[in-house]
Amino acid sequence: MVIVTGGGTGGHLYPGLAAASALLEAGEPVTYVGALGGIEERVLPESGLPHHLIPAGKLSRDALRPKEGKKVLQGLWAARQLVRDLRPKAVLSMGGYAGFPVAFVAALQGIPMIIHEQNAKLGLANRMLAQLARRVTLATPIELAPGLARKTQVVGYPVREEKRPPAEARAALGLEPNRPTLLILGGSQGSQELNEQLPERLYPLLGKWQILHQCGVRWEEKLKALERPHYFVRGYVDSVLAWSAADCAITRGGAGTLSEAAYHQVPVLGVPLPRHLDGGAQWANVGFYAERGAALRLESWAQFEAELNTLLDPSTRAQIRDRLGGLSPAGAARRLAQIVLEAV
Numbered sequence: 306m307v308i309v310t311g312g313g314t315g316g317h318l319y320p321g322l323a324a325a326s327a328l329l330e331a332g333e334p335v336t337y338v339g340a341l342g343g344i345e346e347r348v349l350p351e352s353g354l355p356h357h358l359i360p361a362g363k364l365s366r367d368a369l370r371p372k373e374g375k376k377v378l379q380g381l382w383a384a385r386q387l388v389r390d391l392r393p394k395a396v397l398s399m400g401g402y403a404g405f406p407v408a409f410v411a412a413l414q415g416i417p418m419i420i421h422e423q424n425a426k427l428g429l430a431n432r433m434l435a436q437l438a439r440r441v442t443l444a445t446p447i448e449l450a451p452g453l454a455r456k457t458q459v460v461g462y463p464v465r466e467e468k469r470p471p472a473e474a475r476a477a478l479g480l481e482p483n484r485p486t487l488l489i490l491g492g493s494q495g496s497q498e499l500n501e502q503l504p505e506r507l508y509p510l511l512g513k514w515q516i517l518h519q520c521g522v523r524w525e526e527k528l529k530a531l532e533r534p535h536y537f538v539r540g541y542v543d544s545v546l547a548w549s550a551a552d553c554a555i556t557r558g559g560a561g562t563l564s565e566a567a568y569h570q571v572p573v574l575g576v577p578l579p580r581h582l583d584g585g586a587q588w589a590n591v592g593f594y595a596e597r598g599a600a601l602r603l604e605s606w607a608q609f610e611a612e613l614n615t616l617l618d619p620s621t622r623a624q625i626r627d628r629l630g631g632l633s634p635a636g637a638a639r640r641l642a643q644i645v646l647e648a649v
């Protein structure tokens with residue numbers, strides 16, 4: 306049996322579930338470990354996977370504060386007991402609150418431990434875990450020190466590999482089937498910044514376009530008041546339908562969001578979280594695509610008008626679509642499962 310762990314946000318949980326499915330398909334039983342309070346508390350019971358939830362805190366400078374530090378220690382203690390009881394052949398950590406303690410104690414107990422970094426930049430927890438890991442797997446190529454590079458492999462980001470015809474996806478979402486569609490995707494929790502900045506700036510497009518604005522469940526009621534004909538607000542959307550429906554998108558810079566855009570070949574104007582809030586992960590994620598001419602990155606709202614016009618220009622979009630091909634290749638979950646099984 307292999308433990309797969311990771312969650313807290315969609316960006317860590319969904320690729321973890323995809324990796325778990327690939328391991329099961331390869332004939333390897335899996336137990337999933339998530340954090341109490343993360344979205345996995347709701348999603349794991351629906352997944353049908355054997356699973357455990359442990360207390361876990363965020364590993365950051367905040368861990369030096371007594372309240373957060375106590376949670377990190379509780380997580381390490383719970384992970385130690387769990388790994389001892391379950392005796393897995395290997396642990397695959399996708400990151401997030403539960404990922405760190407489980408991977409850390411497994412490595413200390415001599416169990417092969419593999420990490421997957423979704424962002425185009427190693428986070429704090431993965432910088433530490435990478436030293437102890439048997440293998441380091443990445444969604445996108447990142448420059449690493451030679452010692453790490455030797456055990457590192459780029460496998461891609463495990464996205465849901467499903468596409469629907471645009472008209473069918475739009476109808477399923479309650480939109481007009483044949484109208485050009487701009488998607489706003491705020492990420493698993495919604496984005497306050499996109500919610501505040503975008504509706505007013507985008508109303509002028511509604512003569513030609515329709516807009517699907519995913520705003521986050523906790524903002525849904527407030528944002529619903531901003532709906533107009535052809536402007537549709539949703540708290541949470543099915544990601545396969547949303548990407549299949551979209552001609553272009555304005556999004557945050559989560560690794561999941563951008564990998565899905567690449568898989569569906571939808572041109573994106575990315576608005577990354579400010580670097581001081583996430584250590585620059587989203588800035589690097591959008592940068593990875595922008596440097597390849599495969600996305601646009603908003604550097605300040607003063608440039609929004611110009612960037613939006615570039616995004617809406619049909620020849621720019623055709624060029625971006627071309628460049629996106631191959632940047633999120635299918636089969637990432639299968640490649641990841643293979644590496645885990647080789648490490649056992």
Ligand SMILES: CC(=O)N[C@H]1[C@@H](OP(=O)(O)OP(=O)(O)OC[C@H]2O[C@@H](n3ccc(=O)[nH]c3=O)[C@H](O)[C@@H]2O)O[C@H](CO)[C@@H](O)[C@@H]1O
Pocket residue numbers: 314315316317319400423424490491492493494519540541542543544558559560561562563565578583586587590
């Ligand atoms: C605030 C924060 O720490 N963000 C991080 C978090 O992003 P976060 O989890 O918020 O965002 P991601 O884009 O990585 O993933 C969101 C996932 O949820 C899905 N989704 C979202 C909204 C919706 O309505 N329906 C839906 O299905 C998306 O399709 C995607 O699969 O983890 C990512 C992966 O490590 C990082 O890149 C981000 O920097």
